[in-house]
Amino acid sequence: MSAAPSPSHDHPDPTPDALIAARPQLTRHPMDGLLFEGVPLAAIAHAVGTPTWVYGAATIRARFRALANALADARLPAHIHFAVKANDHLAVLHVLGHEGAGADVVSAGELLRARAACIPAARIVFSGVGKTQADLRLALDHGIAQINVESAEELAMLSDLAAGMGRVAPVALRVNPDVDAGTHAKISTGRARDKFGIPYAQAAALYAHAGTLPGIAPRGLAMHIGSQIGTLAPFRAAYGRIAGLVRDLRAAGQPVAVVDCGGGLAIPYRDEPVAGPVGLAGAIAAEFGGLDVELLIEPGRWLIGPAGVLLTSVILVKRDGGSRFVVLDAAMNDLVRPAMYDAWHGIVPVGATDLVRALAPADVVGPVCESSDTFARGRALPPLAPGALVAILDAGAYGAVMSSTYNARPLAAEVLVDGAIDDDATLHDGGRARRAAIRWTTIRPRQDVTTLWRDEAVPDWLK
Numbered sequence: 001m002s003a004a005p006s007p008s009h010d011h012p013d014p015t016p017d018a019l020i021a022a023r024p025q026l027t028r029h030p031m032d033g034l035l036f037e038g039v040p041l042a043a044i045a046h047a048v049g050t051p052t053w054v055y056g057a058a059t060i061r062a063r064f065r066a067l068a069n070a071l072a073d074a075r076l077p078a079h080i081h082f083a084v085k086a087n088d089h090l091a092v093l094h095v096l097g098h099e100g101a102g103a104d105v106v107s108a109g110e111l112l113r114a115r116a117a118c119i120p121a122a123r124i125v126f127s128g129v130g131k132t133q134a135d136l137r138l139a140l141d142h143g144i145a146q147i148n149v150e151s152a153e154e155l156a157m158l159s160d161l162a163a164g165m166g167r168v169a170p171v172a173l174r175v176n177p178d179v180d181a182g183t184h185a186k187i188s189t190g191r192a193r194d195k196f197g198i199p200y201a202q203a204a205a206l207y208a209h210a211g212t213l214p215g216i217a218p219r220g221l222a223m224h225i226g227s228q229i230g231t232l233a234p235f236r237a238a239y240g241r242i243a244g245l246v247r248d249l250r251a252a253g254q255p256v257a258v259v260d261c262g263g264g265l266a267i268p269y270r271d272e273p274v275a276g277p278v279g280l281a282g283a284i285a286a287e288f289g290g291l292d293v294e295l296l297i298e299p300g301r302w303l304i305g306p307a308g309v310l311l312t313s314v315i316l317v318k319r320d321g322g323s324r325f326v327v328l329d330a331a332m333n334d335l336v337r338p339a340m341y342d343a344w345h346g347i348v349p350v351g352a353t354d355l356v357r358a359l360a361p362a363d364v365v366g367p368v369c370e371s372s373d374t375f376a377r378g379r380a381l382p383p384l385a386p387g388a389l390v391a392i393l394d395a396g397a398y399g400a401v402m403s404s405t406y407n408a409r410p411l412a413a414e415v416l417v418d419g420a421i422d423d424d425a426t427l428h429d430g431g432r433a434r435r436a437a438i439r440w441t442t443i444r445p446r447q448d449v450t451t452l453w454r455d456e457a458v459p460d461w462l463k
């Protein structure tokens with residue numbers, strides 16, 4: 001797989017206008033340029049500088065409610081557990097927790113973050129292929145809802161630990177359904193060769209064994225086959241296999257109360273057709289609707305991806321023969337998805353005049369000393385002068401959480417907007433009350449560069 005995103009699509013990229021039109025959280029204002037939930041991104045850049053992550057609370061809420069409504073309409077007793085690894089900022093977790101979301105965590109740190117954001121332990125499930133003794137002890141101490149166990153070895157370890165603590169661990173077995181999610185290899189987790197979950201053929205025996213172990217209370221089954229899954233077929237196939245296992249277990253006298261359906265629902269980064277929440281709810285209902293099980297889902301990307309942008313400035317434009325390189329002040333250390341997964345992200349100018357200029361192809365890159373520090377190739381963009389602002393879209397998931405300080409680049413600032421996402425005229429004309437209710441706050445200042453080496457020590461014998 002090549003490291004840089006290549007224009008392998010068979011039709012032209014959507015224009016900035018088309019990208020904006022497809023996203024209710026984005027609007028164009030003739031004077032203020034690109035608005036995010038009604039707030040001019042230029043105002044945020046002016047106040048906070050760039051690069052800056054901007055998240056939208058109204059967008060997060062609207063997406064959570066759309067998903068919850070889809071599940072309710074399908075008459076599914078399903079709880080939404082946000083996959084914290086997609087975006088673990090406390091403010092984001094607060095918004096989701098307030099909506100009633102639980103959390104799916106994959107480390108002690110995420111568990112503590114979720115608790116710090118006031119998500120009750122009773123709404124937390126713990127996933128992951130390598131939980132340490134300390135992770136498991138913490139989970140038991142907090143009394144979280146469920147530990148998703150991924151191997152016979154982990155089950156034995158948890159049994160010893162829980163029994164020693166005089167606790168009973170509520171356990172779901174994460175089963176690998178051996179289904180290819182048809183997504184990028186680096187984000188597929190449900191094939192037999194992937195490291196995740198208990199092999200399907202061994203799951204029933206291990207479940208029965210779990211019921212005999214001290215300190216273990218088996219509640220049900222869990223699965224998660226990968227991320228950015230755009231069609232329903234892999235979900236249907238995997239759910240069907242898990243539903244079959246529920247029936248087999250019950251037929252053998254094992255109680256199964258819960259099925260955790262995992263996450264993985266895709267978002268359209270470009271203009272790809274994706275299965276939305278209604279389709280997902282339908283797939284869940286088709287396989288589990290008649291089974292009388294409590295259901296969990298663990299979406300990360302779908303809830304938070306479109307609710308964030310990476311706001312960045314043009315440092316300079318380099319012309320090389322026939323190419324135009326737009327060099328941004330954001331880089332792969334901030335948003336690694338294009339370098340790591342060949343991911344396509346929309347890139348939209350922010351300035352009011354830039355939004356109406358003629359488009360021509362450009363390569364959009366960051367300043368890091370790696371060729372893979374490339375956000376887009378041959379992307380249709382207007383002429384952009386040094387200092388021009390652009391927004392990299394759909395950067396709310398697997399964005400800031402995957403940042404590094406490579407090249408001694410401090411972590412970018414983060415801002416939370418709480419605005420309006422209905423792009424009707426009231427927002428722009430006569431909507432003063434509406435506009436006055438719009439707020440935004442810096443939720444993490446730009447990291448001070450000296451903090452990068454604050455905890456480093458130079459041995460005395462070198463001085």
Ligand SMILES: *Cc1c(COP(=O)(O)O)cnc(C)c1O
Binds near residue numbers: 397
């Ligand atoms: C990453 C992960 C998720 C979330 O995946 P998305 O594609 O962001 O929805 C859910 N469950 C588990 C176990 C995960 O590892």
